[in-house]
Amino acid sequence: MASGNSAIRDGRLxxxxxxxxxxxxxxxAEFEASAGFTMILGPSGGGKTxxxxxxxxxxxxxxxxxxxxxxxxxxxxxRIDMPVAERRLGYVFQNLAxxxxxxxxxxxxxxxxxxxxxxxxxxxxxxxxxxxIAHLIARKPSEISGGERQxxxxxxxxxxxxxxILLDEPLVALDNATRSKILDDLRAWNxxxxxxxxxxxxxxxxxxxxxxxxxxxxxGRILAQGMPQDVLATPRHETIAQVVGFENVFDxxxxxxxxxxxxxxxxxxxxxxxxEVPLGHVGxxxxxxxxxxxxDIIVAGERPHGLSARNAFPGRVLSMRREGVRVVVMIxxxxxxxxxxxxxxxxxxxxxxxGKEVWLVIKTYSCNLVEPSVR
Amino acid sequence: MDWSAIFLTIRLALVVCAILLVVGTxxxxxxxxxxxxxxxxxxxxxxxxxxxxxxxxxxxxLVAMGSNSPIGRWYQSLTGHGLPFxxxxxxxxxxxxxxxxxxxxxxxxFSQVDRNLINASSILGAxxxxxxxRVVLPLSMGGVVTGFVLSFAHTLGEFGVVLMVGGxxxxxxxxxxxxxxxxxxxxxxxxxxxxxMLLMAFSFVTLSITYxxxxxIWAVWPMHR
Numbered sequence: 001m002a003s004g005n006s007a008i009r010d011g012r013l014x015x016x017x018x019x020x021x022x023x024x025x026x027x028x029a030e031f032e033a034s035a036g037f038t039m040i041l042g043p044s045g046g047g048k049t050x051x052x053x054x055x056x057x058x059x060x061x062x063x064x065x066x067x068x069x070x071x072x073x074x075x076x077x078x079r080i081d082m083p084v085a086e087r088r089l090g091y092v093f094q095n096l097a098x099x100x101x102x103x104x105x106x107x108x109x110x111x112x113x114x115x116x117x118x119x120x121x122x123x124x125x126x127x128x129x130x131x132x133i134a135h136l137i138a139r140k141p142s143e144i145s146g147g148e149r150q151x152x153x154x155x156x157x158x159x160x161x162x163x164x165i166l167l168d169e170p171l172v173a174l175d176n177a178t179r180s181k182i183l184d185d186l187r188a189w190n191x192x193x194x195x196x197x198x199x200x201x202x203x204x205x206x207x208x209x210x211x212x213x214x215x216x217x218x219x220g221r222i223l224a225q226g227m228p229q230d231v232l233a234t235p236r237h238e239t240i241a242q243v244v245g246f247e248n249v250f251d252x253x254x255x256x257x258x259x260x261x262x263x264x265x266x267x268x269x270x271x272x273x274x275x276e277v278p279l280g281h282v283g284x285x286x287x288x289x290x291x292x293x294x295x296d297i298i299v300a301g302e303r304p305h306g307l308s309a310r311n312a313f314p315g316r317v318l319s320m321r322r323e324g325v326r327v328v329v330m331i332x333x334x335x336x337x338x339x340x341x342x343x344x345x346x347x348x349x350x351x352x353x354x355g356k357e358v359w360l361v362i363k364t365y366s367c368n369l370v371e372p373s374v375r
Numbered sequence: 376m377d378w379s380a381i382f383l384t385i386r387l388a389l390v391v392c393a394i395l396l397v398v399g400t401x402x403x404x405x406x407x408x409x410x411x412x413x414x415x416x417x418x419x420x421x422x423x424x425x426x427x428x429x430x431x432x433x434x435x436x437l438v439a440m441g442s443n444s445p446i447g448r449w450y451q452s453l454t455g456h457g458l459p460f461x462x463x464x465x466x467x468x469x470x471x472x473x474x475x476x477x478x479x480x481x482x483x484x485f486s487q488v489d490r491n492l493i494n495a496s497s498i499l500g501a502x503x504x505x506x507x508x509r510v511v512l513p514l515s516m517g518g519v520v521t522g523f524v525l526s527f528a529h530t531l532g533e534f535g536v537v538l539m540v541g542g543x544x545x546x547x548x549x550x551x552x553x554x555x556x557x558x559x560x561x562x563x564x565x566x567x568x569x570x571x572m573l574l575m576a577f578s579f580v581t582l583s584i585t586y587x588x589x590x591x592i593w594a595v596w597p598m599h600r
Contacts (some may be wrong), residue, residue: 056498
């Protein structure tokens with residue numbers, strides 16, 4: 001992609017903004033994004049889209065500074081507020097906002113109207129080909145599929161050689177296969193261009209799969225940021241736990257502490273079940289909250305022996321429902337309700353059915369201590 | 376048949392519509408996107424001709440154009456003759472009188488354009504004017520056509536303003552509706568009927584065509600639905 005390499009790279013995106021929409025919602029965020037995917041993860045209403053809008057210039061922060069390398073897009077102290085049209089960024093909205101009266105080709109060319117005709121045509125074709133939509137060139141957005149529209153929207157943004165790309169849940173309406181193909185194409189494109197991509201999602205799977213960096217946003221504040229495995233694998237905050245897919249969150253009381261073992265024993269509320277969890281900075285009798293991924297719980301048909309896992313206790317299957325390629329099983333363990341995800345093969349092998357008595361096995365380090373949500 | 380009145384009326388309506396497209400489009404664009412708190416003020420002024428008796432409007436336009444007003448004197452110094460009782464004066468008065476008929480359908484159509492498309496256009500580097508020409512206007516064609524046709528039909532049939540500002544000068548300001556009035560006054564009912572039927576048939580046909588072409592922008596006052 002020779003023409004693509006002519007992109008001027010501005011480098012890092014640095015953002016420090018305070019944005020007050022009303023007395024009840026204030027967004028305060030500070031972060032940097034270098035080339036590659038930075039995932040913005042969090043519940044809806046947390047301010048994810050507002051961050052993108054502030055960077056694009058569609059929303060005006062009350063205070064702060066937004067810069068791309070040395071190029072200042074917004075600075076409240078220096079009264080800089082660069083017009084949207086001059087910011088040179090790509091933004092794919094959740095609803096895509098393809099121009100309905102223009103063809104696929106005209107949509108993709110929209111942002112490079114001032115480029116010389118030959119080069120414009122070449123860049124458009126390169127883009128259409130690399131996103132596999134060259135055959136749709138004469139169609140209108142209403143005449144192509146959702147996945148194809150998605151590719152057109154991405155192509156329309158990328159063909160302008162933007163300095164940063166903002167993606168607002170761009171693949172939310174697509175099936176998994178289509179989504180991962182588009183992501184592969186996007187990743188391939190970015191390998192050649194190396195610009196910051198801010199990607200808003202509520203799907204932790206997407207964040208895991210794509211992100212080089214993750215921001216977790218809730219209630220207008222960044223709760224955590226860093227490498228995905230750091231942020232997502234050891235959530236210290238209840239919201240993060242929910243956001244990243246800890247289906248099981250229990251309130252519990254610390255019953256005993258084994259300092260030398262680095263563990264403590266906690267009794268789940270409303271249940272006789274005690275589980276061993278990693279040591280936290282609390283004393284005996286303290287109230288704690290424990291988060292466990294449904295996929296981290298092992299189910300055994302009979303009492304297990306010779307395991308390293310420290311937690312094994314009986315339960316009874318209450319219900320099962322199939323979700324795509326996995327089965328969500330609800331298990332009552334002495335009054336505590338566990339959600340467990342199993343494969344259909346495991347269900348068949350263990351002959352799991354409603355009412356069946358099973359054993360649950362959980363590693364100590366699969367039990368995450370989380371702080372209660374601030375709210 | 377008073378053919379001179381008919382041609383004059385059509386010429387007037389075309390001139391007024393052309394001016395309204397030029398003047399009304401930016402007003403409609405501004406009205407549909409401004410967040411100015413006194414916007415309602417402008418809306419009220421634009422809509423005033425809807426509720427005012429044409430004679431009241433005509434009276435003030437006449438006064439404003441007269442040789443005692445600054446506008447009238449300025450125009451006289453520029454062209455050597457006054458505005459009242461001329462075709463130009465009539466056209467200006469008609470523009471004011473038909474303004475809401477052009478602006479409201481256009482503003483309604485503009486404000487129906489998805490804001491995301493306008494934002495997307497800006498993000499892709501397009502200026503406001505390019506965004507308007509390439510995105511807003513093509514997607515609002517129905518409203519623009521409706522505004523054009525409504526103000527055309529409305530100008531064709533106006534009476535009070537014409538009488539106040541233009542008088543009744545054959546070939547200069549004597550429009551179809553004035554001619555009908557004259558013929559009726561002269562008890563020439565057959566002549567009045569011919570002209571009136573023509574006007575009614577024309578208005579009906581234009582409205583039918585417009586409404587059949589765009590069902591989305593439908594009512595005369597879609598903004599207040």
